Amino acid sequence: MSDVYAARRARLRDRYAAGGSAAALVSRPANVRYLAAVAPPGAVLLLGPDADADTLLCPRTAADGVEGRAGEGVRVSVLPTDTGDPAVAAAGLLVPSAAVSLAVEEHHLTVARHRAIGSVAPGLRLMDLAGAVEQQRIVKDDEEIGCLRIAAEIADQALGELLESILVGRTERHLALELERRLIDHGADGPAFPTTVATGPHAGRVAHRPSDRRVEEGDFLFVGLGAEYRGYRCLIGRTFVIGTSPADWQIDLYELVFAAQRAGREGLLPGVPCRAVDRATRQPLVSAGYGDGLAPRTGHGVGLEIDEDPQLAPTAMGKLEACVPVTVGPGVHLPGRGGVRIDDTLVVRPEADGGPELLTITTKELLAL
Amino acid sequence: MSDVYAARRARLRDRYAAGGSAAALVSRPANVRYLAAVAPPGAVLLLGPDADADTLLCPRTAADGVEGRAGEGVRVSVLPTDTGDPAVAAAGLLVPSAAVSLAVEEHHLTVARHRAIGSVAPGLRLMDLAGAVEQQRIVKDDEEIGCLRIAAEIADQALGELLESILVGRTERHLALELERRLIDHGADGPAFPTTVATGPHAGRVAHRPSDRRVEEGDFLFVGLGAEYRGYRCLIGRTFVIGTSPADWQIDLYELVFAAQRAGREGLLPGVPCRAVDRATRQPLVSAGYGDGLAPRTGHGVGLEIDEDPQLAPTAMGKLEACVPVTVGPGVHLPGRGGVRIDDTLVVRPEADGGPELLTITTKELLAL
Structure with a gap:
C-alpha cells in the first residue's frame, strides 16, 4: 500500500523535473495527503531531486503519531519551535543543497508565504507547480x-x-x-x-x-x-x-x-x-x-x-x-x-x-x- | 446598526490612505463580514477612495438575499457570469478610475490570484493591506x-x-x-x-x-x-x-x-x-x-x-x-x-x-x- 505513495511521488517528480524544477513544495492539504498518506494540519511536503530527500515538515503541535502513518520513504521532520511556517523551513532545507529551483503551488500559497520562502532562500528560483498534483489525482486506482x-x-x-x-x-x-x-x-x-x-x-x-x-x-x-x-x-x-x-x-x-x-x-x-x-x-x-x-x-x-x-x-x-x-x-x-x-x-x-x-x-x- | 459598518470602513480608509493606497481589496471572509455585515462565499469587498465606491463583489451562485443584508452604503455587484474571480473583477472596476494603487490582503490572497489581479489592471500598483482589518477587529464594541x-x-x-x-x-x-x-x-x-x-x-x-x-x-x-x-x-x-x-x-x-x-x-x-x-x-x-x-x-x-x-x-x-x-x-x-x-x-x-x-x-x- 505505501508503495502507492512512492509511485505517486515518482510520477510527480518526473513532471516537475521535466518543467525544469529540481524540487517541489506541496502545501495544499489534499495534495499532501495524496502523496504522503497523511496531512497533519499545517504540514507541507518537500520533494527533493531524489526520492530519499522527500520530507514531510510538520508543526510541533500536529506531530502526534505522524511518524508511523506517513507513507514509506517519507522522512518526517518536526519543526523544532512552536512558531514558524513549515513551508519556509522547507525552503531553508534546500539552501545547502544544489537545488536552484523550487516549484510551489501558487494557487494555494499566499503572497505573504511565497515572499517569506523567497527571503529565506534568495538563491532559489521559485516556479509554479500549478495544478500538477490535482491533475494526477483525477484518475483513481x-x-x-x-x-x-x-x-x-x-x-x-x-x-x-x-x-x-x-x-x-x-x-x-x-x-x-x-x-x-x-x-x-x-x-x-x-x-x-x-x-x-x-x-x-x-x-x-x-x-x-x-x-x-x-x-x-x-x-x-x-x-x-x-x-x-x-x-x-x-x-x-x-x-x-x-x-x-x-x-x-x-x-x-x-x-x-x-x-x-x-x-x-x-x-x-x-x-x-x-x-x-x-x-x-x-x-x-x-x-x-x-x-x-x-x-x-x-x-x-x-x-x-x-x-x-x-x-x-x-x-x-x-x-x-x-x-x-x-x-x-x-x-x-x-x-x-x-x-x-x-x-x-x-x-x-x-x-x-x-x-x-x-x-x-x-x-x-x-x-x- | 448599519452605521457601525460604515464607521469601520471609514477607519480602515484612513489607514490605507495614510499608507499611500487609493483603494483596498478585502478578501478574507471574516474581514469582509466585519466591514460589510455579510460575507457570501467567495465575495470580496472593494473599498474605493470615497465611501460611495464601496462595493461587495459577489459570485452569482452566492448572491441570494445579499442585497438586503449588506451594510448600509455598500453597493452589491453580482458577477454577470458563473465563472471568474470577484477579486479580479474588483481590480477591473478600478481600471477606468483614477486609482493608481490598491492595497490587498497578501496574507490571504494566493500568488495565482494576486497575479491575475495584476494582469487585469497592469497600471495598478498592488500594495499590502497586511493585517489592518484584523488589528481593527481586536477591540470589540x-x-x-x-x-x-x-x-x-x-x-x-x-x-x-x-x-x-x-x-x-x-x-x-x-x-x-x-x-x-x-x-x-x-x-x-x-x-x-x-x-x-x-x-x-x-x-x-x-x-x-x-x-x-x-x-x-x-x-x-x-x-x-x-x-x-x-x-x-x-x-x-x-x-x-x-x-x-x-x-x-x-x-x-x-x-x-x-x-x-x-x-x-x-x-x-x-x-x-x-x-x-x-x-x-x-x-x-x-x-x-x-x-x-x-x-x-x-x-x-x-x-x-x-x-x-x-x-x-x-x-x-x-x-x-x-x-x-x-x-x-x-x-x-x-x-x-x-x-x-x-x-x-x-x-x-x-x-x-x-x-x-x-x-x-x-x-x-x-x-x-
Whole structure:
C-alpha cells in the first residue's frame, strides 16, 4: 500500500523535473495527503531531486503519531519551535543543497508565504507547480475507488434510515444533524461536506444552509449528504415529496429533472467530452424553459476533496477517462415554490465493463413520505 | 446598526490612505463580514477612495438575499457570469478610475490570484493591506460583546445538559455530536469550531479529534466546545472525572491546572503585556515540572473567528486593551494517562469596572460524574 505513495511521488517528480524544477513544495492539504498518506494540519511536503530527500515538515503541535502513518520513504521532520511556517523551513532545507529551483503551488500559497520562502532562500528560483498534483489525482486506482464505494454505502444507509423516521414538523437543522450522526454510526470519519436539508420553498436551491424551517405536508424535501471514509468523499442528493399525494406540478418537475440526470449519467464513458455530459444533462431543462436559473455546473469530480476536477460545465475542456469518479446532479428551483435536485456519485467505466458504475444506489423513484 | 459598518470602513480608509493606497481589496471572509455585515462565499469587498465606491463583489451562485443584508452604503455587484474571480473583477472596476494603487490582503490572497489581479489592471500598483482589518477587529464594541455573551451562554447550556446525562460507555464522537445538536437547540448558528471530546489517555491533548473510544470509569473527560452566534464565536473547555472518587494524582493535576488558569484570568487587565498573562498561566505548570509538553500559547482572542489576535504566548508583543475578548486555557497532558485542560472566554475590563468579565460560567470545581 505505501508503495502507492512512492509511485505517486515518482510520477510527480518526473513532471516537475521535466518543467525544469529540481524540487517541489506541496502545501495544499489534499495534495499532501495524496502523496504522503497523511496531512497533519499545517504540514507541507518537500520533494527533493531524489526520492530519499522527500520530507514531510510538520508543526510541533500536529506531530502526534505522524511518524508511523506517513507513507514509506517519507522522512518526517518536526519543526523544532512552536512558531514558524513549515513551508519556509522547507525552503531553508534546500539552501545547502544544489537545488536552484523550487516549484510551489501558487494557487494555494499566499503572497505573504511565497515572499517569506523567497527571503529565506534568495538563491532559489521559485516556479509554479500549478495544478500538477490535482491533475494526477483525477484518475483513481482501485483502492481509492474502494474507499469511495464504502463512503457511498454509508451515505445510502444514513439516508435510508432517515426515510423510515417521521419527518413532518422537524426542522432542516435537526434533520441535517441527525444525518451526520447516522453517517458516523455507520463508520464514516465524518460528513464529506456540511449536510444540506432544504424544505418547501428552499428545496432545489444550490448550497442551501439548513434553517429552522420545519417540514410541512405538501413540501418538496431535498436532502444532500456525503460520507468521508479514509479521506475519500462522496455525495448523494435526493428530493422527496411530503404527504400522500404529490401535486401534478411536482410530479412533472421531478420527472423532468430525473430524465435530465439520467441523460447525464448515461454519458459517463471514457472519451466523452466533459462539456457533452453537461450539455446532455442541461438540455432537457433548457428545453423546458428552465435555462435561466440553472447552476453553472451539472457535476464534478470527487475524491480526497468533495469538489475536484473534472468539471461538468458548458465551458469545460477535456474528456472523461475510465476510473474517474464524478457527480451528476442537475436541479431546478422555482422561486417561492421549491424544486428538485437529484445527485449521484458514479465512476466512469467503458461500455465493455458495463458502463458507468453507480456508487450511490438509493432509489430515484419519487417517494411520497 | 448599519452605521457601525460604515464607521469601520471609514477607519480602515484612513489607514490605507495614510499608507499611500487609493483603494483596498478585502478578501478574507471574516474581514469582509466585519466591514460589510455579510460575507457570501467567495465575495470580496472593494473599498474605493470615497465611501460611495464601496462595493461587495459577489459570485452569482452566492448572491441570494445579499442585497438586503449588506451594510448600509455598500453597493452589491453580482458577477454577470458563473465563472471568474470577484477579486479580479474588483481590480477591473478600478481600471477606468483614477486609482493608481490598491492595497490587498497578501496574507490571504494566493500568488495565482494576486497575479491575475495584476494582469487585469497592469497600471495598478498592488500594495499590502497586511493585517489592518484584523488589528481593527481586536477591540470589540458592545454589540459584538453582546453576541459573544449569548454565544457563551449557549455553550454553557449545552455543556450543562450533557453533564446531566449518562456518560459511561458512550463514544467521544457521539458525545461531540450530541453537544453540537444541543448548541443548535439553544439557538447557535452552529458550533464555533469542531467540538472536542477526549477521554482517558486522550484527555488534555491539544486539538484531539473525537474517536470511537468510550468513556470509562476512572477516566479524565475533557470537553471543548463553543457556539457561533451572529458570526461571533466563543470557547469553553472543562475536564471532569468519571466515577465517584478521583485518584489523588487526578486531584493534584486538576488543582495545579486550575491554579494556573486562575492566575492567567486574573491578569486580564488593560495595559498588561500579553506575554505577562501567558507567563502567569505557564509558570505554575513549569514549576511543577510540566514545562516541556506545554502548548505554544495559553490563550488567544476570539470574535468573528475562533482564533484571533491577541496571542497569549511567550513571544507575543503588545498589551491588552479593554473590551478585548480572549481565552485562557492552559493544560497538561501526561502520555498514556491523560490530563487536564480548563478553558474560558473572558473580556478584558479595567479594575474600576470589576476586572475581567467571565463569559463562560460553567463551574470549574472538579466534578466527579
